[in-house]
Amino acid sequence: MNFFEETMKNIPMLDNMNLHIVDYSKNKLVVRMPFAGNQNHVGIVYAGAIFSLAEFPFGALSVYRFGSDEIVPIVGDVAVRYFAPAKSDLTVSIEVSDQEWDEIERETKSNGKFKVVREVDVKDGTGKIVATLKATYFMLHVKH
Helix, strand or coil: CCHHHHHHHCCHHHHHCCCEEEEECCCEEEEEECCCCCECCCCCECHHHHHHHHHHHHHHHHHHHHCCCCEEEEEEEEEEEECCCCCCCEEEEEECCHHHHHHHHHHHHHHCEEEEEEEEEEECCCCCEEEEEEEEEEEEECCC
8 A cells, every 4th residue: 555545544535535546756646536436416526525636635745745744734725616517537636846845845944834826637537627626735844
């Protein structure tokens, strides 16, 4: 079990969504959510499932990169734009460059916190964008 699978196991809601790690590295995370089990009362993907699929990858990738002893990601604001009903498995992909990680680490450690804004596209099985999440994370420097 890799770090991300372990993380999802420890968050019951994510575990219940049956998410699958498609690909990962220190700078990238690709996650797929099955349609089965994530529908709402009208047979399309539940909006809350789409939110959770799109929100968690940046935080998880941050903890993978930094651990949780010094720098902790906290969500401060989220806006989701839903473009089309989703009726298939969904995928999100997030990438953060080494330069971005270096800036996040430097600014967080020197200022105690750092604001990071990320946009994540949620795509269906054909590659069509069905939703976009824009999230503001506050990277907090944990002092021991």
